[in-house]
Amino acid sequence: MTSDVTPDQSPEPEVPAKKAPAKKTTAKKTAAKKAPTKAAAKKSPTTTAARAAASAQPSPSGTKPPRRAVILGGNRTPFGRAGKAYASASNQDLLTAAIDGLVARYGLAGVQLGEVAAGAVLKHSKDFNLTRESVLGSALDPRTPAYDVQQACATGLEAFVTLANKIQLGQTDSAIAGGVDSTSDAPIAVGDALRKALIKLSYAKTAGQKAKILASIRPKHLTPAPPRVDEPRTGLSMGEHQAITTLQWGVTREAQDELALASHVNLAKAYDDGFFDDLITPFHGLARDENLRADTTLEKLATLKPVFGKRLEGEATMTAGNSTPLSDGASAVLVASEDWAAERGLTPLAAFVDAQSAAVDFVHGTDGLLMAPVFAVPTLLRRNNLTFDDLDFIEIHEAFASTVLSALAAWESEEFGRERLGLDGAFGTVDRARLNVIGSSLAAGHPFAATGGRILASTAKLLAQRKAETGRTARALISVCAAGGLGVAAILESA
Amino acid sequence: MRHPADRQAVALPEIPGMGRVYARTLTARGSRRPALEPVEVRVDDVTIDAEHLADYQRILGEPVSDVAPAGYLFVLSFPLALSIMTRKGFPLRALGMVHVRNRIVQNHPVRIGDSLGLRTWAQDLRAHRSGTQVDLVTQALDADGDVAWEQVSTFLAKGVRLEGIPAADDGAPRVEFSAPVPTGRWELPADTGRRYAAVSGDRNPIHLNPLLARVFGFQRTIAHGMYTAARVLAAVGPARGEAYAWDVDFARPVLLPATVAVRAAEADGARGRRADDATGGASFELALWDPRSGKPHLTGTLTRLPS
Incomplete structure (x- = not known):
């Protein structure tokens, strides 16, 4: 994090100023070090829209933390498809397995860590202390404190950011950030009418009162209410929301299928290269992600029928192939101070640099449900005096292929840059050769809260490899969209 | 709405x-007869029942709070x-109208515990191209006698022609509706009418029973208009x-x-406009469609007003 840059003094991003498209494959950029040529020409957004956008995403000034938080490694279960390999495993089982795999890999059995934070999106009320219970069930010292975090699909990344901040501040020395979700273990609730009757029943004192309440229960009240997959305020599912965004940004079926194919090809290659050998511990009969289709082709993807956006004015382009499936799985990331790592003889892979959250007003259709990272990323990069060209790896969670492509389109749009980001033009172009280089959620699957930990550990390893190859600092951006119009972005650099 | 002074008031105890x-x-x-009686009904010291308000808020997806959403006084005064x-x-x-x-102006919030004076009258009997229209006006006065809330509900008696009444001013010609980008979608189950009837008290058979709905010319039961409208209002939110x-x-x-598509979105050019800026027109555009x-x-x- 750069301590000398405040939002008001931030230089203009370099990319919009460039005339040539940023389609370069080399990463030899020095933009971050360039003198801020336009520092004096502070923007004054002229439209109310730009003002609204700017005020909606506060941009705090960066302050250099007292010490670094470094990622030492990670572990996850292979991700299963809903109702398949992990159908009999609970959230707690999966999270415990992910933590125990990490403990085994880094020799942490019986070790008292500073803190463990993790969470799940689909969570039983009985799992109010899911992470603590998982720690107690793991090989860690039972005196390791733990707490639950829940921020929809950003849960895992947010758990990490919170712990990394604590480490930077010296509040703790070592931690595990994680996440888990099991759609196969989703809580089924009773309907409102039965729930209210049962609550009243628990307060009833006399047999007469109880009999009266019981008599009020009708057979139809016994129908279970499954967990909602739609946004509570709009009634639209996440896929239907994204279908609207997809049309608004004109993302084609072909572009989505190409991104999905790249995800499968890249993930399969990473497995074949042994990339995941020290990132994944097989679980319950799975050694690879169950959703991975190494042999898929554009032709096969093109045969799939659209599943979202069928009732909108425009072509429906989102299929089961270019959308993430419901998945089961867990992940865990070991993060610590450099001193703690040295004491235990562990080698840091990457350091946490900075993070930024954002939210959008999707309720009134102002922005798409999954478009918050489109605002978080520019704020984060500008605060750190970075552009896309300064990044070796860009990891954008593939909720849907079109989510990634809509974000890229927004950043490339002159109009969006001016009207909504308060810039002079487009924010920038992502070099596709640096995007999701070992595959992402379309191929791996997306057990909501586990995705953050998957990306963090893989990206830390990529950064360590890149630094070993080039001898210079490598940087990565991680961006995760989430239900509720939320988004979290983070920067890592090689340790 | 100007309150007509020359009317005979009929005070009801409740x-x-x-x-x-x-x-x-x-x-x-x-x-x-081609004229309305100069009469209004009044009920004083009306208060809001907290449980009933909560039932209303819950069925519409409004937060349960002490402030009545604008549609609640429609229910109360219906x-x-x-x-x-x-x-x-x-x-x-009345039957079949x-x-x-519906136009409601919420001048200031109406809360649980407020003592309200309700008064209702009819006005503007007029000939419409498809029948005869009339406005039912209701005001809710606060303890200071100020109009906290007022409503004009327009009803149409289809096919009814009365001699000697003025023609309706239809205003601007109807703009053809073209489905906009939705901001939401609702699944409305078959018992939607029965559930809202239980809360609103409006047990018009067209909302309750498919066979009775047929008698009145509908293929199936229909949702209460003010239920769908109030849910769109809830979608605007705070x-x-x-x-x-x-x-x-x-x-x-x-x-x-x-299954209905919904739009409750900021109107073009409304973003960032202050509530006391009277130049800009509507703050939100609302639509519900198939x-x-x-x-x-x-x-x-929906147009925000200076409060």
């Missing part, structure tokens, strides 16, 4: 029960409108502020069960 006023709708024939419409001297037959438009004008035109009934046919169920606007 808001009449819906059962009683509905019974009167069955017998009221309509006088067919028996007063019906009791005007079922008076012997009322020119039109169609609620075609962005509507404390004071607002809320206009709704009902186009086609929602036959249950139904996503298959693209035909509208309702359209409307």
